[in-house]
Amino acid sequence: GGIITQTPKFLIGQEGQKLTLKCQQNFNHDTMYWYRQDSGKGLRLIYYSITENDLQKGDLSEGYDASREKKSSFSLTVTSAQKNEMAVFLCASSLDRSSYEQYFGPGTRLTVL
Amino acid sequence: QQKVQQSPESLIVPEGGMASLNCTSSDRNVDYFWWYRQHSGKSPKMLMSIFSNGEKEEGRFTVHLNKASLHTSLHIRDSQPSDSALYLCAARTQVVGQLTFGRGTRLQVYA
DSSP, X not given: OOOEEEEOSEEEEOTTXXXXXXXXXXXXXXXXXXXXXXXXXXXXXXXXXXXXXXOEEOTTOTTXXXXXXXXXXXXXXXXXXXXXXXXXXXXXXXXXXXXXXXXXXXXXXXXXX | OOSEEEEOSEEEEETTOOEEEEEEEOOTTOOEEEEEEEOTTSOOEEEEEEOSSEEEEETTEEEEEETTTTEEEEEESSOOGXXXXXXXXXXXXXXXXXXXXXXXXXXXXXX
């Protein structure tokens, strides 16, 4: 088994601020993902990474940057936080590009004041 | 327009009843569907997946797939209050490494 950890669990920022969310997995999975979930709604893909140092944009990448410097970690940066940014950000991983069963972390809840 | 559409948006069933949830993709490149369950305040967990026409059963849960219409459905028999959750349908397209999720169906099972 393995686990995905996300830090911080809660993140409060000011409008216009640059904010970074972190994700670590010990599954030894190749592929990692960042999703945004607005209250009670489905998931929208922001960025994903097939392997270390790879980055692929999802449907919602505008306003975000990502970084995959190590296989086990994947960071997401909100470049300029907006009030409508308040959501839960979920990190996930899957074994490789062919395996689409994704395992999710507990999420980071972002609030922008 | 959402590429993966789920219906109904919410569903209330009595304990012991049958819950039926639907999911359709408008992307002809979809070849695989997943169902995830997300309890309130928790992260989504994979429930079942299907890629062949027909049905697949695991305990109280049955998934159907019609590949021609790109429609899948999840049926939960003998529903329990612990089944109350947001059910997310996800579809795999030929874009490697990417799933598209629907908005979900919120199921409430009352005792």
